Amino acid sequence: MPSNASTPGTDLSAAAEREAYRLRLDAFLAGRDAGNTLTLDSLRAGIRLETVVSAAAAVADFADEALAIISDEYRPPLHCKESCWYCCCKPGVLISIPELLRILSHVRSTFDDDSVSALTDRARRYAAQIEGRSFDASTDESVPCPLLVEGRCSVYEVRPLVCRGYNSTSVDACRKAHRDASELVPMFAMLKDVTDGATIGAAQRLHAEGLPDSMVDLGSALNIALAAGEGFSETIVEDNTALLSTQNSTWVATLWARVQETAREIGVEL
């Protein structure tokens, strides 16, 4: 047998792997299309705080429906459950600016003064904890998201896409990863593919409309927004300079390039 010949078993597993990637790519691209179209639909009424917030809401609603359909179809063995918070305790939770504005609008309309003040303190603590290092740097420390209250997400209904799609098939791995950043958490990838795709599609549409498409670190951005007080959200729609220190401006382009490469490798034309 020539050295480069593959056994029938290898052929089969390569074909199965290609098919798995194709299914994941389909999920990602469906998310991307929806993120793009729903953002465009919301912004048709003009670019202002309300339309930007409703764009984030529409994309999140789509994601919830898509995640429910995938979960029904594949029944992934997820270990995620209410009050489990390990994944909420690391910095670098990247969200879009419309998602940040949606969270701020929710906080201002549903939190009482004491809760806003406690959130402002937690955001300040978060910023102090990561001071002097990049929010993207992995850490073994527990750095709770300022929105985590008594082990629960205090803005669950408006939580960002990254939190909707993140999942785990091993709570033991989550527990270990909480104290050791080198530990990998196994997940059902297709769920994250949908929310990643929706994030990319929305960002690409924001870019096309001349709006900021960079992702921002949730905890750091909240700290800046809450310290700035009233009027911050209206200003940031026009000018996001205040959030520059919280931005990751390469995440969208890097992920999209990786997806395009995968598509090429499995022979799918985008």
Ligand code: SF4
């Ligand atoms: S927004 Fe909510 S779900 Fe996401 S990291 Fe913060 S506390 Fe956790």
